[in-house]
Amino acid sequence: MKNIAIIGSGLSGLTTAWYARHFDPEANITVFGTDHKSGHIATEIHENVKLEKGPGFLLLENPVLHFILHQMGIKLSPIKEKIYVLKDGYYNKAPSGFMEFENGRFSFLSGGLASLMGMKKKFTPREGVSFFDFLKSTYGLTYAETFGSVFARSVLFCEAENLNFQAAWPGFYEAVKKGLNLKQALAFLQTEDQKFLDTAFGDTLKFSYQPGLYYYNDGLGKLMELLVENLKSRNVHFEFSRISEINGHNNDYHLNTKKNKYGSFNNVVFAIAARDQAPLWKSHQKELSQKLGEPGYRQVSYVYSAYNIKDFNRAGLGFFASRKEKLTISGSYFVNAYSKDTEKENVFLTRSVIPGDLSLFNDQELTAIQIENFEKVFGLKSAPLWSRVYRHEFAAPLLDKNYVPWVKSLRELAAYNKGIELTGKDFCGGDMSAVLQDAFNIAHRLCKTTL
Template structure:
């Protein structure tokens, strides 16, 4: 077995706290790359190594050419209202290529019609139910305007009850089931590919937790939040993109890491992680020919299931919690047309209650001006939700055909979409962690168990958010924990 000898670490300015001299990052997705970048910035003299099991870096962010146009095969936008990801994109040389959507309007494909997305809601929860006119049925609107069918949560709570609740159940209690089915469900599904009746309020819509805890009327709470947002000076656009595709972000991040001296080992699967007297031992390579590596500190930046396997000996309590996080698989079908007539707006969401094949569509060449400049029409459609895998078992051609049929039906003009000049199906198996009720408390338990092991940290989409900004923030947190050295 070959190895890399662990350093005893350097010391801080006052000599009181040793810093790690060698740091391993397991996982080369955007979280792992960001963690390595942050560690190297904080500890320029440290030897930082990223281990990635696949040939490609970037995780679920990627670009490819479809129909002569470079398009994103994964996420195509970054949350702009929190700073971590956009600031890091600037730091790695993408400042001049940060852009914002050309249009913020969207629709809901509900009951066979494209209905404009209502204004004045927070993740589908309205401040005033009247904004849902046109989306809800007459009966559904009356129910939303009628108020809670049951006493408020604060009056119902007992000591035995959890301090979390599913978003769907919470909203349905106040506004009725139709609000959940027609707006909350498709919005949450677009983020998590999950189910509103299972997704945690604390994890998915934390701004509403104070109302949940106090029993404040939900519409009143949303109205105050929206008013505060509207009153903010120079509010930022909600989302940002990158000219040429968000998939350029991990490429630029990789280049910046390597320029700073970070070592990146592709096609190097880490199979074991154990604590040693001096730090940590990683074992990579095939079972017959294992390779051992010694490090002072380790950041585990892989999804929940592989993280659980790695931590089963070093942090068994964390491993048990991580193994309980379920994941959803999704597919993205991208179509490129020479020219196509699209409705106004950036795309539409689809309520699962309508039983359609696709769950959302983005008119990418309308949403992003840099794609529109190609002269082509680019449309994406997403397929798949948590535990609903039958549609994902179809081969690529059939999946694309069914998705295109839904797009044509939604647009409602038989000739609006001709035959695409090219198409691509990208599958992301186990791509989205599910934030079930109690997720925030689960993450606290994971981090507590990990923190008990010196020189160990975790980051990624399994913890504080599935978006790029949340993943980068998670990486920053892990890097700070490691860079600080032992407490």
């Protein structure tokens, strides 16, 4: 009987555990987590309103999570409202699919007039080309400044100039590098995605699912709790204590916490951030430990502010602004677009995204930045009823030109250890759909070849 350990009880660890159990009802599966049970996904109730500390909603472009929730009888609510883009001081609807990924790639490439002009173009990427330069050479400077800048700032917390094209869209990069034009490259990737779905799910995918943005009405933290309960009821064991060391080799590993030793495990799946993983390998494989500790992270803070609904109320999912607009916030989501709590409380809830290292600013100063920005964009004079700040020091890996070689050499170093797998946001470019697909693939590889 297989004995599998999964370190990390965030979305990637829980997804790996769910599919490992699905594929192999007999396997011994143990998930290790810290007190912070569901990783970046966490919900807090404040003034009777649910606040998401990390991801505000789910960006789901493949059926990996849909399938789990379908089996559990859980329904997510799709978010249909439009996002707006601030351009030259004007508030415009973003092209369709702006926030969404289409089969794992962002679909605004295929929407809008600029895209129509660019789709037949060939683009020969050089190593290290930025997302900004890619857009500039295919769609023109205005498009790169307006949409590229907005997208990078809102979704990946960085400037498009600092976002490496290959790191953020590895499959797309490889396809255009082969000499396909953009349209052909997208078609190629869609075929690849279909192959993944057919092999992975085959006929079992009888329910229909729609790629897009989703919210769970009881909060994403609750969704993670239900997933943990479901796994426990299906004999997946949980240990909420921090793993500090790994020992062993060749499908025979032991894991240590400060107080206990666990093992032996045939497989260990690391579903934790690289920086959390580095110390675990210190005594076992110094080179891997050092490599894991190398990258820097993008930081982001979220400022929630609740306004009296009579003072401030806008339609849509929110707005984002390019760097040219010179706002400190990248933009703001309007929580009323998907949460029911806000209406009951008669508040209009905003969640502003402020990228970068803000450790020198206290919470009041961050809130003041948001208020100043709202005055500039909406001419808003009213003060919020209350505010709340959440900071993420290690939000996303630096998706710079070193990222792809870094992941490659990590995987090579980890491969010396038979039965070890690395997954999670730091190794999949930070995109939730890629994270879910990787977790699925690992469970599939470890436990079964067909569903």
